Amino acid sequence: MVNAVVITRSQSICSFLYANGNQCQVARVDNTSYCADPGPQNLPGFEGRSVFLAQLPAILDTLCLIEHAELARPGNHAKPLTIDAATLPGGMWNVHVPIEFSDGVKWIARIRRKTVRAWPALVERHFMQGEIDLLRWIAETGAAPAPKVMSSIFTHGAADFYFMELIPGSSCADPIWKGVPREQTSRTLLDYAKINIERSKHPLRLTGALHRDKDSGTYTVGPLYTRDITNISPPQFPGPWKTVALKYKWQFDYLLDTIRAGQLYSRQRKKAFLVHRWMKDAVMAYPPYNVEDEDTFPLNNDSNGGHIMVDARGGITGLIDWEGASVGPKCEAFAIPQAFEERLFFDGSNELSWAELELADAYKSLGRPDLAECITLGKPYQWISILIYGGSWHQYKWVKALGVSVGYEMEDNEKDFLSRQRKTYKAEFRALKKMWAEEEAVKAQTEQGVTEGTGAKADVSDIGDSRCEGGMAV
The missing domain is CATH 3.90.1200 (Aminoglycoside 3'-phosphotransferase; Chain: A, domain 2)
Incomplete structure (x- = not known):
């Protein structure tokens, strides 16, 4: 097995990317990886929104939102969570859980949800920290009306989250x-x-x-x-x-x-x-x-x-x-x-x-x-x-x-x-077509050799034709 850092586009996350940390499961000798693209339903550990929301009560148990909200706002008590997971606001990447304190102050917990397009935790936390940095800059400069950040990122539970001010309206x-x-x-x-x-x-x-x-x-x-x-x-x-x-x-x-x-x-x-x-x-x-x-x-x-x-x-x-x-x-x-x-x-x-x-x-x-x-x-x-x-x-x-x-x-x-x-782009295009033709010829010879040999497919042929249109390893 070849270990590689896999680089893909957000529209085409490869199923092998997270099966073992950042080690891809399959890679060619030239370090170009191809994704079998099994479909979102087969991606282990990355759920659709409905599945994530169904699991949210169990996830919330690991996050201790109320306890952390009260620690972030000393001397104030937060009301117990009463949520209907199916109606929680959120988009492709996050779910928002409302937090209300006894004095009427309202926050939300911005919770990173697992998706079929998610990245390793380190990368995702960079994105979350980037949003926090920008919101703090906006608050300090007064550049725009935006939610104030009320905490740093919590990473102890089943999902990362942080607290922010609730913006009223729709x-x-x-x-x-x-x-x-x-x-x-x-x-x-x-x-x-x-x-x-x-x-x-x-x-x-x-x-x-x-x-x-x-x-x-x-x-x-x-x-x-x-x-x-x-x-x-x-x-x-x-x-x-x-x-x-x-x-x-x-x-x-x-x-x-x-x-x-x-x-x-x-x-x-x-x-x-x-x-x-x-x-x-x-x-x-x-x-x-x-x-x-x-x-x-x-x-x-x-x-x-x-x-x-x-x-x-x-x-x-x-x-x-x-x-x-x-x-x-x-x-x-x-x-x-x-x-x-x-x-x-x-x-x-x-x-x-x-x-x-x-x-x-x-x-x-x-x-x-x-x-x-x-x-x-x-x-x-x-x-x-x-x-x-x-x-x-x-x-x-x-x-x-x-x-x-x-x-x-x-x-x-x-x-x-x-x-x-x-x-x-005549010269570039001609060179590319020649390179692609040579690659197709090598691929055809390889597939023919496998078929005429043991009859068993090697790793490369077993993972298809890069249907997810991503997954370049270096």
Whole structure:
């Protein structure tokens, strides 16, 4: 058995990754691992949300939430937990258990739940600590209304957790204007403009993620919290970078490496290579992404309405769910969330929606036309966020929209677009096709030899064709 550090993408966690710590169960001689992709139901130890919630009472017994809440708030008593696990708020990564003290103060325990996409505990704790660091920075600077952190991370029980302030209100819908009166949405937009104006008064430097030194309490922009882990040495995370263009160079280089290795989009690797190779050049050439020594700002990477809490009148009570937040340039930090306009997902349009126009007017009326400009300059960020991961790059209308947003003249159809990219990257593409053909020939010979030999499958053939489209070991 070969021990290897396994690197995968968040969309494709391999089943062998956690079976024995960070040692993969199967690996080829060239240290390229392939995942058998048995499906979420067969992943040992990583439960779906419903299964996790069913086990939550037993998990809570190991966490001692009440005892730790009272220790974190000396002299105050917390009421006994009375919860219905099925109705607890939470998303893909966390579950929130309400804590109420006898004096009426309310917290939540933000509990990391096990999922089929979870990572080793050390990596997950970096993500959780990153959120805590950012929330503490927000509280100290007053940059935005956000929950205050009430404890450090507890790691003693069946799940990691920490306490935070409960933000009143309810989450916005997707899109934010769905099912609510126009005047309520207008109030949300105006509050959002005011919050962003305050955020703009607290600039940072570099692109990456915010880190807090536990000894000095000082904050710096350091490596990016990402589940695309390519560094063997702790903390594994890449960055920081002088420009966001360099961050995207790293991301696209990583994706292209996995495509070349046959670990990602293996069934459409020719198209995948051409599209991602073009996206890399198009994004890196965008002038606003190449400004060095510029102000940068924290940005919440959730583009849905769920991170915006509002009251019954549409006033924003807080911005939540900062896990995995990054620090980026002004044009991205103040780009409008996709939840403000869902049409772009369907039409591939760069036209501004009524909500975007109203937000721009709010910025101008408040004396910040520069932030209004970010709504247009931030359009590429909207497209990149849905194209760079997952399968959205298959939709040419979105690839075309990205190109238009960065100033490119785009072909009307995908066929002509791919034809042009084959010419643009002719030498690279030819070398890749030759390499892939040689690999297929070796694979075919190996499989034929196994079949004609003992009849028993070796480890490599036993684990399939990398159906999870991830799992590169180094």
